[in-house]
Amino acid sequence: MIGLVKFGSDFLSLMVQAPQLRPEAASSIAEGVDHLYFVLTFITLFFTIAIFSTIFFFMVKYRRRAENEVPADTEENLPLELAWTIIPTLICAGLFLWASSLYFENSRPPSASTEIFVIGKQWMWHIQHPEGVREINELHVPEGVPVKLTMTSEDVIHDFYIPAFRVKKDVIPGRYSSLWFQATKVGTYHLFCAQYCGADHAEMLGWVYVMSPADYETWLSSGTPSETMEKTGEKIFNKLGCSSCHQPDGTGRGPSLAGVYGKEEDLKSGEKRLVDEAFIRQAIINPNSVVLKNYPPIMPTFRGQINEEQVLQLIAYVKSLASEERNSNGK
Amino acid sequence: MSTATLDVHEVPTGSRVNYLNAQYGVKSWLLTTDHKRIALLYLFSITLMFFVGGTFAVLMRLHLIEPQGALVQPETYNKLFTMHGVIMVFFFLVPSIPATLGNFLVPMMIGARDLAFPKLNLLSWYIYIIGAIFTLYAVISGGVDTGWTFYTPYSTLTHTSVIPTALGVFITGFSSILTGLNFVVTIHKMRAPGLTWFRLPLFIWAIYATSIIFILGTPVIAITLFLLGLERLLHIGIFDPAIGGDPILFQHLFWFYSHPAVYIMILPGMGVMSELITCFSRKRIFGYSFVAFSSLAIAFISFLVWGHHMFVTGQSIYAGLTFSVLSFMVAIPSAVKVFNWTATLYKGSISYDAPMLYALGFIGLFTMGGLTGLFLASLATDVHLNGTYFIVAHFHYIMVGGAVMAYLGGIHFWWPKITGRLYPDGWARFAALVIFVGFNLTFFPQFMLGYLGMPRRYAVYPSEFQVLNVMSSAGASILGIGYLIPLIYLTWSMRYGPTAGPNPWGAKGLEWTTPSPPPTENFEEIPVVTEDAYDYAHSTVTRG
Numbered sequence: 001m002i003g004l005v006k007f008g009s010d011f012l013s014l015m016v017q018a019p020q021l022r023p024e025a026a027s028s029i030a031e032g033v034d035h036l037y038f039v040l041t042f043i044t045l046f047f048t049i050a051i052f053s054t055i056f057f058f059m060v061k062y063r064r065r066a067e068n069e070v071p072a073d074t075e076e077n078l079p080l081e082l083a084w085t086i087i088p089t090l091i092c093a094g095l096f097l098w099a100s101s102l103y104f105e106n107s108r109p110p111s112a113s114t115e116i117f118v119i120g121k122q123w124m125w126h127i128q129h130p131e132g133v134r135e136i137n138e139l140h141v142p143e144g145v146p147v148k149l150t151m152t153s154e155d156v157i158h159d160f161y162i163p164a165f166r167v168k169k170d171v172i173p174g175r176y177s178s179l180w181f182q183a184t185k186v187g188t189y190h191l192f193c194a195q196y197c198g199a200d201h202a203e204m205l206g207w208v209y210v211m212s213p214a215d216y217e218t219w220l221s222s223g224t225p226s227e228t229m230e231k232t233g234e235k236i237f238n239k240l241g242c243s244s245c246h247q248p249d250g251t252g253r254g255p256s257l258a259g260v261y262g263k264e265e266d267l268k269s270g271e272k273r274l275v276d277e278a279f280i281r282q283a284i285i286n287p288n289s290v291v292l293k294n295y296p297p298i299m300p301t302f303r304g305q306i307n308e309e310q311v312l313q314l315i316a317y318v319k320s321l322a323s324e325e326r327n328s329n330g331k
Numbered sequence: 332m333s334t335a336t337l338d339v340h341e342v343p344t345g346s347r348v349n350y351l352n353a354q355y356g357v358k359s360w361l362l363t364t365d366h367k368r369i370a371l372l373y374l375f376s377i378t379l380m381f382f383v384g385g386t387f388a389v390l391m392r393l394h395l396i397e398p399q400g401a402l403v404q405p406e407t408y409n410k411l412f413t414m415h416g417v418i419m420v421f422f423f424l425v426p427s428i429p430a431t432l433g434n435f436l437v438p439m440m441i442g443a444r445d446l447a448f449p450k451l452n453l454l455s456w457y458i459y460i461i462g463a464i465f466t467l468y469a470v471i472s473g474g475v476d477t478g479w480t481f482y483t484p485y486s487t488l489t490h491t492s493v494i495p496t497a498l499g500v501f502i503t504g505f506s507s508i509l510t511g512l513n514f515v516v517t518i519h520k521m522r523a524p525g526l527t528w529f530r531l532p533l534f535i536w537a538i539y540a541t542s543i544i545f546i547l548g549t550p551v552i553a554i555t556l557f558l559l560g561l562e563r564l565l566h567i568g569i570f571d572p573a574i575g576g577d578p579i580l581f582q583h584l585f586w587f588y589s590h591p592a593v594y595i596m597i598l599p600g601m602g603v604m605s606e607l608i609t610c611f612s613r614k615r616i617f618g619y620s621f622v623a624f625s626s627l628a629i630a631f632i633s634f635l636v637w638g639h640h641m642f643v644t645g646q647s648i649y650a651g652l653t654f655s656v657l658s659f660m661v662a663i664p665s666a667v668k669v670f671n672w673t674a675t676l677y678k679g680s681i682s683y684d685a686p687m688l689y690a691l692g693f694i695g696l697f698t699m700g701g702l703t704g705l706f707l708a709s710l711a712t713d714v715h716l717n718g719t720y721f722i723v724a725h726f727h728y729i730m731v732g733g734a735v736m737a738y739l740g741g742i743h744f745w746w747p748k749i750t751g752r753l754y755p756d757g758w759a760r761f762a763a764l765v766i767f768v769g770f771n772l773t774f775f776p777q778f779m780l781g782y783l784g785m786p787r788r789y790a791v792y793p794s795e796f797q798v799l800n801v802m803s804s805a806g807a808s809i810l811g812i813g814y815l816i817p818l819i820y821l822t823w824s825m826r827y828g829p830t831a832g833p834n835p836w837g838a839k840g841l842e843w844t845t846p847s848p849p850p851t852e853n854f855e856e857i858p859v860v861t862e863d864a865y866d867y868a869h870s871t872v873t874r875g
Contacts, residue, residue, distance in 0.1 A: 020795065023783045037712050037782070044702040051673060051698050055691060058676040059683070062612070069680045073615055073868040081618050084670040085663060092659040092705070099709030100652050106711060107648055156485040157578060159643065159718055163784025166715040170644045172579065173484060174572030177645040190793065194718035194786040196478050198485060199406050202789035286575070 026189055026210065027165035028182040029106045034166075036099055043091065106167075109180035113148035116141070117229070117312050120151065120158035120171040122197060123204035128309065130316060132226035137206030139191060141183055142216035148180040150277060154308050159195035162208055168194055174285075176277045183210040233317025236310050240302065248321075254299060255292055261319045266293040280315045349751065349848040364449035365851055370435035371749070372456050374742075377423050377431065378818070380463065383470075384418035385814060387411045392773075392807035398794040408790035409476040410491070414469075416479025421500045422463055424734055425592060428599035429545075430459070430510060432741045433538045435749060437514055439842035439849065440532050442523025442858045447516040455509040462503030469495035478788060480589070483570035483581040487562050494563060497556040504549045507595075511545025514538055523841070525860035529623070532840055532864050533616060536623045537602025540630040544591045544598075548634070552588035555581065579644055586637035594633040596730055597697075598626055600737030601668055604690055607740050608672045609865040610838040611687035612679030616865050618671040625664035632661040642713045651710055658708035665701050669694060684836065685759030689740030692767045696732025700725060703778065721781025724774045732770055739766070739817065744838075746821065747831030751848040754824040758816060766813035772806025837874040839865055 025031055062071075116139070119126040127135040141147050151160055153173040160179065161168040164187075169179040193204035211219060237243060245254035260275050268291045273279055283290050284306070287299035306314075350367045360368060391411050394402035403411070434452065438445050446452050469475050469492040477486040477493060486493050518539050522531070558569050559581070568574035570581045609616050616622055638646060638654030672694055681687070703725045707713045716722065747753055776799040781787075785796045792800070834843040841858055842849075862869070 020783060021779065033711050033715055036709060037706065037715075040706050040709065040712065043705070044699065047702055048695070048699055051669060052695055054673055055676065055694060058673070058679070059681055059691070062676060062679050062681050064613075064680045064682040068871075068873060069613075070867060070871070071613055071678055071680045074617060074674075074678055076618060080674070081621050081667075081671075085621075085667055088666045089663055092662060095705060095709055096656055096659050099711045100655060103651065103710035103714070104648060106714070156488065157482060161718065161784070161786065163715070168643050168714050168717060172572075172645065174578075175645070190784065192784065192786050196409075196482070196485070196788040198476070198489065199409065201409070202405060202786075202791045205793075 024164040024185075024187070024189065025166075026183055026185040026187060027162075027167065028184055029102075030164070030166045030184075032102055032106070036095075036102060040095070043095075109148045109178070110146045110182075113146040113180055114142070115148050115150060117309075118149050118151040118160060118171065119154060119308050119312070120160070120193070120197075120204075121154040122156065123193070123200040125160070125191065125193075125204070125206050126309065128229060128312065129220065130229050131220055132228045132232070133220055133223070134226070137191070138209065139206065140209045140211060140216060140219055142213040143183050143186050143210050145213060146180055146182045148178055150176050150178050150312075152176050152308050152312075156197050157195050158193050158197050158204065161192045161194035162189055163192070164189040164208075170195055176281065183208075186210050186212055229313045229316035230320040231317075233310075233313035233315070233320075236306065236314055237317055240306070242314075245299070253296070255295060257318050258321045261321070267291065268293050268295075268297070277315050280318055281311055284311060284314065347846065348850060349846065350851045351751070351848050353851045362453075364445070364453050366434050366438050366446050366449065366452060367749070367849065367851075367853075369452050369456055370431050370433075373426060373430040373434060373459070376456075376460065376463065377426055380418050380422040381814075382818075383467075384415050384423055385811065387415035387418070389807060389811050391415065392804040394790070395792070395800045396804050398792050398797050398800075400791045403790075405790035406476065407474075409478075409788070410474035412788055413475050413478050417466060417475070417496060417500065419730075420479055420592070420596075421503055422459075422466065424596040424730055425507060426459060426503075426510075427596070427734065427738050428603060428741060429514070429538060429541055429595075430455075430506075432534075432603065432738075432745060433510075433514065433541075433599060436534065436745065436842055437517055437538060438521070439845065439853055440535055440840060441518065441521060441526055442841050442854060442860065443517065443521040444852050444854065444857075446513045447521060448513050451509050452513055455506040455513070458506040458509070459503055462499045462501070462506065464499070465495050465502060466499030468492075469499065480585060481556070481559060481581075482585075483559065483562070483576075483578045484572060486559060487571045494560055497559055501553050501556045501560075504553045507545045507549045511542035511549075514542040515546065518542075523858050523860050529620065530860060530863050531623075532602075533605035533619070533622055533626075534599075534602035537598045537605070537626050540626040541595050541598045544595050544630050544633065548588045548591040548595070551584060552592075555584040555588065558584075579641070579646075582641055582644065583637065586640045587634070590637045590640065591630075591633040593726070593729065594629055596734045598629060600693065600697075600734045600741075601626065603737045603741040603744075604668075604672060604693055606838075606840070607686050607690035607744055608675050609867070610744070610836050611684060611690070612676050612681045613837070613867040614675050614677075614679040614865070615863070615867065616671065617674035617677070618667075619864070621667055622671050625667050628664040629661060632657060632664075636661055639708060639713070642710060643717050655708055655710050659705070662701060662704060662708065665697075669698055669701070683760070685754075685756055685763055686740045686744035686836075688760055688763040689736050689743060692763060693733060693736040693740060696728050696736060696767075696770065700728030700732055703728065715784075716781055718786055719781035720777040720785050720787055723787050724777035724781060727774045727777075732774070736766070739763075742821070743817075744836070745842075746824070747835045748842060748845075748847050748849070750825050750828070751831050752824045752828030753831045753835065754820050754828055758820045762813055762816040762820075765809060765816065769806050769809030769811075769813045773803050773810050774806070776800075776802040776806070832875040834875055839867060839870070 117128045125137050127139050151171045153171045158171040160171050165181045167179050167181050169177050187210055189208045191206040191208050245252040246257045248256055248258050250256035263275050264272050265275055267273055285303045288297050291297045350365055394400050394408055472492050475491045475493055475496045476489055561567055562570050566574055568576045570576040570578050572578055605616055636658045638650055639658045642651050743759055780796055780799045831847045833846050
């Protein structure tokens with residue numbers, strides 16, 4: 001009983017606070033998404049009210065006045081049928097075009113985005129910055145800079161969701177998914193897992209800290225000095241003995257990895273594949289599925305020997321080889 | 332509608348032989364092949380499942396009164412929402428109207444003595460029961476925590492009772508397939524003389540469209556769950572990426588059935604609506620052929636929209652665009668139906684009996700459910716709303732506000748025919764009102780929660796979401812009471828309700844030309860049909 005009274009008073013005190021109707025909008029796409037949301041809300045209210053009031057009006061006006069009354073037939077009305085088929089179709093077409101073009105814009109990261117890596121794991125978020133800084137359940141990002149997240153999962157499907165940015169994407173084991181945003185307001189925002197992932201799904205949350213670019217730089221360089229991802233990747237590369245076959249000059253038993261990232265390669269199967277993050281991951285975990293033309297299928301799998309974070313570090317290293325190649329060509 | 336004459340008033344109901352008193356004893360029920368008795372077997376079973384599933388919902392809403400969770404551990408909460416979904420979707424909503432009202436009414440509405448395959452019909456019920464037993468066993472043996480969607484690879488890794496649950500759903504699917512097959516054959520081959528396709532009641536069109544989805548869609552969920560079982564037992568690497576599988580493949584297969592399944596749940600409700608609206612406004616349906624063909628259009632397009640459940644899985648932008656445009660398209664035939672029902676009221680003679688109140692409630696709630704679907708068909712807003720409470724609110728407006736309202740409206744409408752008894756009308760109208768208010772209070776705040784960003788399936792939540800959650804829970808308690816009231820007075824009426832005449836609403840349709848309850852053979856003589864459906868204007872049907 002006392003609990004009930006306490007609960008009642010707690011609830012009342014919550015109720016008198018102004019209820020929040022709109023989530024915080026803190027990214028470059030949030031306003032656009034909300035604009036569409038408001039128009040959709042307006043359309044919903046308009047049609048709901050129109051139909052409710054029509055029904056209510058008919059219910060009163062045409063209420064049964066005598067038990068034996070039999071109303072005359074209403075003629076079928078083709079123009080009316082066509083009107084209420086075509087008008088909703090046009091409204092839907094308009095909404096589709098608007099929503100889709102917005103989505104199209106929102107899905108494409110600007111090419112000059114800062115890249116950050118995310119690994120989901122029951123029930124926490126591992127974040128790694130290319131500079132080597134690692135975070136758990138916290139993501140620090142600079143304001144006004146496009147950030148691209150490359151994400152994967154160690155176990156089951158998770159979903160990376162920042163309501164204030166209006167962005168969400170599934171984080172899937174065995175795949176890389178990505179999302180991007182540009183934060184527009186310094187502050188602290190919720191990070192949720194939005195795909196059910198087991199017992200503590202509801203506690204797989206964190207905070208996103210949007211900082212001014214200067215603060216962000218300070219934050220990156222403070223704390224224990226850390227090694228960049230490509231540096232760690234290079235160490236793993238040598239430790240696992242990758243370098244004995246993948247020699248930079250192409251004299252090893254495997255192809256040289258210099259400049260390979262971002263190129264199209266011919267596979268033994270006759271397929272052409274772009275060498276991207278997913279390709280490199282596949283080549284490490286399941287090498288026989290992506291053997292290059294003119295090379296023997298002799299690479300062993302590294303499945304189970306390295307974790308997703310180390311795969312990402314290896315990828316960072318291979319990517320760095322690509323840019324070195326480009327730089328030397330430019331000279 | 333029929334030229335058959337029946338001297339039903341001359342025989343007092345008590346002494347007349349009907350399908351209920353033709354035989355007595357448990358065996359006469361468990362071995363019956365009478366479609367009307369099988370309908371009652373289903374009615375009893377799905378009502379039981381509805382209240383089991385409903386109890387889980389009440390526990391969930393109680394738990395969510397406090398941000399840190401008021402009642403159970405997160406593991407238990409996860410099992411509650413899973414079992415709520417599994418039971419409500421596969422064991423209540425999917426069979427609800429087709430297996431009860433459909434079973435009872437399809438032969439009666441088309442002037443037949445039974446379904447085409449009466450023994451198969453009984454078999455369907457037994458299959459349903461076996462499936463239900465497996466699923467209830469899973470509940471008792473510790474429950475399952477995958478969500479009703481069984482997403483891999485979580486469902487291949489969790490240590491809860493996935494196999495018994497999936498087996499239960501797998502088995503029950505065959506009951507749906509057989510029921511669908513039975514309806515399609517019956518509607519094609521057993522219509523009374525003169526009952527052409529375009530004279531059929533729209534309920535029959537809706538059941539026909541539903542049956543097609545049963546037959547074409549259900550095998551896919553069966554295959555999907557079978558593969559899931561194999562994956563769990565033998566680790567063959569279909570869905571689990573750790574052994575070379577593709578977890579997203581599961582979602583494609585699952586939604587290929589489960590999106591059409593949404594229309595399995597709502598199409599029969601739309602059929603019920605057409606019967607109720609016409610009867611209680613004494614009007615022919617406005618735009619018969621538009622309403623009829625919109626059912627088929629919905630059934631067809633429903634097979635092509637599954638990818639809208641996967642906009643945030645990283646499917647290609649172009650796949651997203653395709654599924655988005657198809658999802659907008661499926662909204663159109665639904666809108667056409669709503670407009671035609673509303674127009675049917677125009678210049679009608681509208682009475683406010685309890686079934687009509689449920690019907691009007693349906694139109695309102697279904698309209699809101701349908702329109703909020705546009706937010707989710709729109710790619711840009713779906714990214715924000717997917718996986719949040721907005722989704723939960725949206726599909727409850729369709730499935731509870733729509734399908735359950737229509738189901739209750741239909742049960743109240745045909746109750747006098749099914750049982751031969753009348754229920755207290757005042758209580759029934761009161762219950763309709765309580766359910767409408769409770770429903771909106773439960774689910775409207777969830778739209779707001781979703782937009783604010785609260786993900787679904789959260790056992791605990793940040794405290795800023797508490798006010799809306801408490802409102803929702805308060806609504807759920809009203810809704811729960813709203814559902815208990817009909818359970819009480821309908822049960823009461825079976826024994827103590829006043830005797831019903833053959834046609835208490837003054838309704839058209841062949842089923843109302845028979846005595847209440849009908850005799851085992853339905854019609855003494857197969858009727859000959861000479862009129863269109865809902866021809867109220869050219870007849871003098873009165874309540875009786």
